[in-house]
Amino acid sequence: MALIVQKYGGTSVADATRIKAVAGRVLGTQQAGNQVVVVVSARGGMTDELIALANEISASPPSRELDILLATGEQQSIALLAMALHEMGGAVVSLTGVQAGILTDSVYGKARIRGIRPDRVRQELEQGRIVIVAGFQGADEHDNITTLGRGGSDTTAVAVAVAIEADVCEIYTDVDGVYTADPRLVPNARKLERISHEEMLELASLGAGVLQSRSVEFAKKYAMPLSVRSSFTDDAGTTVCEETQAMEDMEGVTIRGAAFNKNESKVTIVGVPDQPGVAAKLFGALAKDHINVDMIVQNISHDARTDMSFTVAHADLKAAVATCEGLLGDLGAAEVIGDGSIAKVSIVGVGMRSHFGIASTMFQALAEAGINIQMISTSEIKVSVVVGAEQGEEALRVVHDAFNLGDEPDIVEEA
C-alpha cells in the first residue's frame, strides 16, 4: 500500500463531466490499495472571472480581500469533487487550505508556505477516507486567508506530500509529461521519461510552464519524487526524481531540454557608479516591493561606471522601473530603460557539469541563424540567453536542433 498525493489543475476540473472523470481516477487509485490525498485548483477560468468581478468594483482591490475572494475558487472545487466521489460510493472529506493546516506568511497574493500541520489529513486518512485539499491557499498566523499565487496548487501538493511523507506526488495536467521543449513551438520535441529535480527546477523557473518552480524546489529539498501526467490519458508521463549517476550514464545525455519564456521584461540601469553596495541597495529595494528578479547581468565597468540589467515578470515591469527611478539619485546612475519585448531561451542538463563547450555550441548556432544575443547568464546546469521577442521562437528551435534534443537518446548498455 502506497500513500499517494495527486494534484489536478483547473482544466481537469473545469466542469461536472471532468470532475466525475477525476473522481473515477482517484477512486481507482484508492481501490488499487493506496491511501490518496487529492489537491485541486479552481475550475478553469474561475480565477479570471473572480478577478473581473473584483475589477468591476476596484481597479486595484486590496490584496487581502482579493485573496479571500479568490480562495472561494478552490473551495468550490474541493466540495464538488468530494460530492462526485461520494456519489460513486467513496468515503471522502474535503478540507480548505486552513483546515488542512497550510500555514503561510502574510504576503497576500504570493504567500509562501511556512509549514504544514498534517494532523487532520492524517486522521482522515486513518479513517479510510480520501482527503481532498484546496490548493493555492492557506492562512497566516492570525488566521487571515492567503493565496500562493498562480500555480500555487503544485506547491500545496508537494508540501502536503512532504508533510505526510507520501511515496509520490502525481501532478495531473493538460500535457502528458515534460518535453525537451514546448511541443507547440518545437514540432520534434520529445517527451522525457525521467528528469532530475535540479533540471526540472531550472526548466520550471525558466518558464517551461509544466510545474510551478517553488513546488519543484520543495520536492528537491525533501527528495519527493514527482510524476507529471495527463489527466486525460493513462500514459506514464515523466518522473521527476533525485539525480543519480546511472541516470546520466545510461542515457548519455548532456542537455535535457530547452526552455522558452516570453513573459519577462528587461530593465537596464545605465551609468551606475562601480562601487560597493550598489547592487545591494537596488535589489534590496526591489525585494522590499515584492518584485521577483530573475536574470541579473552586470559587466565590467568603463570610467568607473557600469550598466546593470535584470529581468522581471511582465506584470512587474512598471513597478520595477518606478522603484529604480526612485533610486536614480541615490545610486548616482544616469537612466532607467524598460524593455517589454524580449524572449529568453535556455538549455538545461546536469550533464553540463562534465562536458565542455556546451555554451559555445549554443552561441554558435544562434549566430549562424543571425540571432543577436542581448544578455547571457549561466548556472552550473543551465545557459540562458535573452534575445528580441520577435526572434524568440526561432531561437528555441535552433538551440533544440543544435543539441539534437528531438532524437531518441542512445542507450549505452551497462558493462
Place this chain on the structure above:
Amino acid sequence: MALIVQKYGGTSVADATRIKAVAGRVLGTQQAGNQVVVVVSARGGMTDELIALANEISASPPSRELDILLATGEQQSIALLAMALHEMGGAVVSLTGVQAGILTDSVYGKARIRGIRPDRVRQELEQGRIVIVAGFQGADEHDNITTLGRGGSDTTAVAVAVAIEADVCEIYTDVDGVYTADPRLVPNARKLERISHEEMLELASLGAGVLQSRSVEFAKKYAMPLSVRSSFTDDAGTTVCEETQAMEDMEGVTIRGAAFNKNESKVTIVGVPDQPGVAAKLFGALAKDHINVDMIVQNISHDARTDMSFTVAHADLKAAVATCEGLLGDLGAAEVIGDGSIAKVSIVGVGMRSHFGIASTMFQALAEAGINIQMISTSEIKVSVVVGAEQGEEALRVVHDAFNLGDEPDIVEEA
C-alpha cells in the same frame, strides 16, 4: 458614538452597483460617528446557482460538502463589499464566519449557533475598521464549515450584535419594514412603526418572511433592538423592541398583524391509540431525523383512538411521511396521510392577552366568507388556522379586514 450592526441580504449586494450603494451607506454610518459591523448574505441567486452546480454532480450531495460549497457565496460577498469600502477610502476588514468566531453545532445545512468568540471583531473595531462578517456560516468544534440554513444571515447579525453588545441591529432588506400583512397579498396592509420581539417572533415563525425567526428569538432573549429597513430608501422602517405597556396602551391595538404561510404541508396519522408515550415516540423520531414540526393538533379520542396532525415545511413532507410510516406498526396506528395543498393564516398581537373574543371574531369572519377551517392552534398571542391552499389568500384578506388592520390606529392621548 453608537455600536451598530447592519445586515444586508442577497438582493442588496446582487451586483457591483448595489454593492457600492451598500458601501456608501455603511461608510456614511461610520462617518456619522459610529462603529459599524456589517453582516452580508451571498449575492442574490448565487446560492441557487451553487445548488444547481452541485446537482449536476449529485442529486443528493452530502450536506457537509454542500455547506463548504455554499459558504463560498458569502465569502465572495464580504470580499467584494470590503473592496468597495476600501475604494471609497474606508478602513475595512472582512471576516468569514470562522474568522469572526461563529461557533455552531455540526448539523450541516441547518446548524445552530452555540456561541461567538468576538475577540477578532472587537480588535478590528478598536483599530477603527469597519468589520464585514459573512452571514449564514460558521464552524463546528472540529473546524468543519457549517451553514445555518436559509435566512441564517439574520441570525448571524443578531448573534454578533449580542456578542459585541451593540446598541442596535439594523436588518436591511428589499421591503421597507414589517406590515400588518404581506402587501403583495393584502393591498391595504399598513407598515408598522413598532412591534414587540414577541409579536415579531410569531410573525416570523408564521412565515411573514421579513426576518428569520431564530434571529428574532435571539434578539428577544438578549433584548436586542432590531430595525427592519429597506436598503433602497432612507425610510425609518420598523423597530422591533421589548414590549412595553405604553406601546400597547398608546396604540390601543389588540392585533398587530396577520401572517400567511403556504410553504407548509400537513401530515395526519389516523387511528393512533390514545395512550401515554405516543406523541413522545412520534415527535422524538421526527426530531432525530432533523424534521422541524410546526403546528401540532390532537383532538379528543373515540374508541380509545385519536387522529394526530402536524405541519412541516414542504421540503420535509416526503421524509416526514416516511418517518411516520416506519412507526405505524410500533404505534399501532392505521394510516399516514400527507397533504401538500394547505395554507396557514394567523393573527398575532400582545393585546390578545387582555382582550376576549379574538379567536371567535376570526372564525366568524372565515365562516361568513365560506372558508372551511382544517386545523386550529393558538398560543398566548396568536391564533392560527389551516385552510385549503386555494382559499389561503382570500382567508388572509378576510382576517386582515375583520380586525381593521389597514386603518391607522387611534392614538389615545396620555392623561
